[in-house]
Amino acid sequence: MNQLTTMERRGLSAISTPGGRMLIVAADQRNGMKAAMSDAPGSVSTAELAAAKADLVRYLANNAPAILLDPEVALPAVVDDGVLIRGTSLVVGMDASGFETVDGLRYTRLVPGMTARRVRELGGDAAKMLWYLRPDKQDAGSRVAAEMRELIEACTAEGVLLIVELLTYRLEGETEHEYAAAFAGLVADGARLARECGAKVLKLQFPGGAEGCAAVTAAAGGVPWAVLSAGVDHETFLTQVATAMANGAGGAMAGRSLWKDSLSVSPDVRRDYLTKRALPRLYELAAVLDG
Template sequence: MRWSQRSDDRGGGRPVDVTLQALSYDDGTFAMVAMDQRESLRTMLAEHGRPDDPAAITAFKAAVAEHLAPLASGFLIDAGYDAPTEPGLILAVDQLTQERGGPVTDTHLDRAQLEDLAAAKARGVVALKLLVIWKRDGEQARRLEMAQEFVEVCRTAGLLSVLEPVVQPAPDEDDFDLDEAIVAGAEALGPTRPDLYKAQVPSRGLGDADAIVKTCERITATLPVPWVVLSNGVARDDFPRAVELACTGGASGTLAGRALWTPALEADDPVPVLATRCRERLAEIAEIVHRTARPWQAAVGHN
């Protein structure tokens, strides 16, 4: 693990244990793999006629880790599963409100995971991740407070904070605009100053390239920290273009799951697909971020 010491530039001058270099490639860009899906993974397995019991989920997560982690700059996993400590290991500490077959509609901090972060660090964890559902439903203040607490918990523990706001329309919100909501979410949650901000791809990566880049430039100008894109909401075959456009607009890479490993769900044996097609897709994404992404050091220095 690429441990180092730095002074916390967000105030107080307290040292923390690790920098974003623990999650990035040597050039400061990111192509990280997300394997922290829970109910969503059960649904996807069942939809493809695959077993979705705990043993099957454990086996699939382990196979993804074995074949994709060696090419990634970081790896995100949820509690209760083994994962390699190289590359940088991110632990999800969010409790999800989600009905089977449906989207996550809300989240809370999983306080059980926060009780012994020293043990998590001993297992190789270098970062924690919190998903925040951001919508105009009257709960914004609670969610902002949760994000602030999360960042402070990470800082105190000497762990990196990865904040993942996902914008959604509130019930009966007829004027919802995805791109404007993504920017508004960055305006609201960026000031919590997580180490890394994870955002949706504007326009789901579809449509006019210049417009997508311009929206990404707005996100970059809004956020005081480096940011990466997720893949949920982007069609699998559209994801390489989406990553390139986001990076052109100032993103530092990606932290993605479904766009990388879902082809393996379609096979009777996922391992050969993970070892070939999925690895090739991750290598393609890594090449894109190496070529187009803004290194996290430049993002920190700019803001």
């Protein structure tokens, strides 16, 4: 296990339920959230997206331990405008939208100007950075591992808990069957590589079942990991979370499974859907985590 500093322990506590389970509403998506708001995502303005994110905080995330938001649209407005309440912690997403492909491998980048210090300036209690990873092609000497180590060290020096999010993906020329057969092992091997790079907290894809979750827990070597919703429906995610928790996971970070059918572009309808659809789902998820 990679030891947490005192400030990182405070960050982990801030994003956790009373039972000590991580629970974060993920709302740092930009293009993906526009797609949930309209069949014509390009017609959704930045101002409309910012208003939707504020409503997500106001009517949903203010009832959770923490909210994950981006520094391009949502922040610092939800803090400066008093939308985010005192009892809900803020996780600042550091990754920019999209990725570049080099020699068949995907690479993400930081939002311009984002640093560990900037996370603090935005009022963050913790940070999150996404890396795409194929641990069968990338090892501890790879570019992605070097990027991971550098940011983890910078955040530790600043006293910011960094949540390392990993996404594995299918390579060009790899069949769906080949990828499906390798998937659980890729998630576990990714967790192992991130731990070797110094990760303190992990956000990971559901590795397919109880055996996969147990393998991830073993690979993480004591580093707490939370399962992400990856766009599955709410009932499916509840089942995945229960399986993950029974096999060593430390929490959940839920986005679209909570709110993807609640983001009408009409503010009145959005408020109604968030309070009557999304909020009960949040409470059900919290019950699974602490139950």
